Amino acid sequence: MSPHDVVVVGAGLAGLSAARDLMNAGSDVVVLEARARPGGRVEQTRTADGRLVQLGGEVVGDFHTAYRGLVDDLGLHLGPSFTDIPGESTWLMNDGLSVGNAVPWLSASDQRKHDRIERQFAELAATVDPDNPWGHPDAVALDRLSVGDWLRSEGATANIVRAMEVRAMALADDSVERRSLLGDLRKESAAGALGFYNYDAWESLKVVEGSATVALLMAEQLAHRIRYSSPVAAIDITTNGVSVTLHTGERFTASDVVCSLPAGPLRDVRITGLSAERLASLHRQQHAPTAKFVTVYDSSFWEENNQNGTGYFEHTILGGTWVQNTGILSALVPVGKLGPYFATPPMLREKALTAELGSAYGPRATAPEAVFMRNWGADPWTQGYITAWRPGELTAVGPLHGTHEPPFWVVGSDQWVCGYMEGAVRTGRAAARELIGK
Numbered sequence: 215m216s217p218h219d220v221v222v223v224g225a226g227l228a229g230l231s232a233a234r235d236l237m238n239a240g241s242d243v244v245v246l247e248a249r250a251r252p253g254g255r256v257e258q259t260r261t262a263d264g265r266l267v268q269l270g271g272e273v274v275g276d277f278h279t280a281y282r283g284l285v286d287d288l289g290l291h292l293g294p295s296f297t298d299i300p301g302e303s304t305w306l307m308n309d310g311l312s313v314g315n316a317v318p319w320l321s322a323s324d325q326r327k328h329d330r331i332e333r334q335f336a337e338l339a340a341t342v343d344p345d346n347p348w349g350h351p352d353a354v355a356l357d358r359l360s361v362g363d364w365l366r367s368e369g370a371t372a373n374i375v376r377a378m379e380v381r382a383m384a385l386a387d388d389s390v391e392r393r394s395l396l397g398d399l400r401k402e403s404a405a406g407a408l409g410f411y412n413y414d415a416w417e418s419l420k421v422v423e424g425s426a427t428v429a430l431l432m433a434e435q436l437a438h439r440i441r442y443s444s445p446v447a448a449i450d451i452t453t454n455g456v457s458v459t460l461h462t463g464e465r466f467t468a469s470d471v472v473c474s475l476p477a478g479p480l481r482d483v484r485i486t487g488l489s490a491e492r493l494a495s496l497h498r499q500q501h502a503p504t505a506k507f508v509t510v511y512d513s514s515f516w517e518e519n520n521q522n523g524t525g526y527f528e529h530t531i532l533g534g535t536w537v538q539n540t541g542i543l544s545a546l547v548p549v550g551k552l553g554p555y556f557a558t559p560p561m562l563r564e565k566a567l568t569a570e571l572g573s574a575y576g577p578r579a580t581a582p583e584a585v586f587m588r589n590w591g592a593d594p595w596t597q598g599y600i601t602a603w604r605p606g607e608l609t610a611v612g613p614l615h616g617t618h619e620p621p622f623w624v625v626g627s628d629q630w631v632c633g634y635m636e637g638a639v640r641t642g643r644a645a646a647r648e649l650i651g652k
């Protein structure tokens with residue numbers, strides 16, 4: 215086969231946005247995708263009555279400028295997400311169920327302490343450069359510290375730590391005891407150093423036409439340039455460029471390769487010709503895996519009880535819920551609860567999880583019209599969900615994170631601060647710009 219200008223490995227948002235920009239700049243580009251569909255961690259399906267259901271990435275924030283720019287370029291539209299829905303949050307806790315926007319167990323004194331610690335977090339976050347957290351004078355110490363240990367060192371009560379933990383579970387983030395403080399500071403610095411994770415900043419918008427439509431439209435434009443069902447087995451950097459080999463043995467050569475694989479699948483590809491430091495850095499990166507559970511009803515009946523569908527669950531398998539669309543509830547199984555999820559026999563899982571929804575939203579929640587369960591952690595082409603920075607990991611992965619070693623270009627949400635669709639589009643389009651300007 216004649217050489218291409220660029221081989222892009224992976225047709226998720228990162229690979230597609232890089233390939234589309236390269237194509238539009240006149241490059242001869244081929245995209246090699248393991249699955250039979252584009253989109254990677256964004257995927258959508260339709261219910262029998264025609265409603266779109268997102269099985270992967272859904273919502274974005276105002277500061278997600280790369281993603282917003284792409285949505286605009288594609289002629290799609292952003293609208294408000296679940297954060298705009300009136301009503302109150304639901305707290306399904308070890309000690310009972312309650313509805314309200316304040317964390318139910320925080321006393322006035324806890325709340326004052328919480329707010330003070332959050333201000334300190336914001337001030338500290340503002341000292342971290344999201345593009346170069348390693349340059350922080352205290353990088354090693356901040357990375358070694360878990361968020362939980364830092365909270366306690368600042369005077370957080372057990373009630374405050376519990377609130378942070380419950381919020382993390384709803385997001386399917388890892389426990390505060392297993393997250394690097396520097397990782398969290400970097401993430402929130404990227405969001406403007408407003409404080410702890412804030413739904414309004416990170417999750418207030420969604421694509422009206424469906425989040426996965428962003429990927430589908432790019433794939434449509436790239437057309438025959440995408441080769442589906444073509445898992446890559448090896449990438450070899452040679453003196454003349456790159457050679458990319460499929461599991462079938464078929465080879466593609468090009469001047470450059472843009473690798474957009476998630477951290478786990480990337481470890482499964484044999485890569486030669488890269489520096490040992492870069493390979494070690496790429497192979498070190500960790501993910502917090504998750505499973506997504508979506509239930510579809512005829513209406514948002516929870517609103518009748520002033521519940522807005524945003525739920526925080528403590529002792530259950532689900533970490534919490536949010537409203538994907540009218541009558542559609544999304545939920546994630548956080549990494550710390552995947553053990554009980556797997557321990558529940560597969561034929562009983564749907565019943566067990568809808569029973570949890572019933573505990574939060576009443577008996578109608580136990581009888582959805584349709585249910586979708588997608589275990590991304592066990593999917594060989596994802597093996598995760600979002601980047602996880604455990605204590606010490608950010609400095610171990612190091613300053614090579616998110617950088618390139620031409621002709622090997624590395625993009626994808628895992629190469630940004632913490633994952634997210636913004637990270638995929640931002641790194642994909644930035645690499646394409648550099649390649650075009652070469």
Ligand SMILES: Cc1cc2nc3c(=O)[nH]c(=O)nc-3n(C[C@H](O)[C@H](O)[C@H](O)COP(=O)(O)OP(=O)(O)OC[C@H]3O[C@@H](n4cnc5c(N)ncnc54)[C@H](O)[C@@H]3O)c2cc1C
Pocket residue numbers: 223224225226227228229246247248249252253254255256269270271272273274444445446447474475476479480483504505506590594595596598599600625626627628633634635636637638
């Ligand atoms: C359940 C869930 C909910 C999420 N919610 C949100 C959200 O609300 N907001 C948000 O911003 N982000 C969210 N995310 C994260 C977001 O979806 C991802 O960060 C983003 O879509 C990743 O894009 P990517 O292109 O970097 O990687 P991917 O989408 O993972 O793309 C990588 C591609 O590489 C392919 N591939 C893997 N191995 C090979 C191989 N050997 N050869 C060829 N191809 C291969 C894969 O099939 C895939 O298509 C969520 C993710 C999940 C799983």
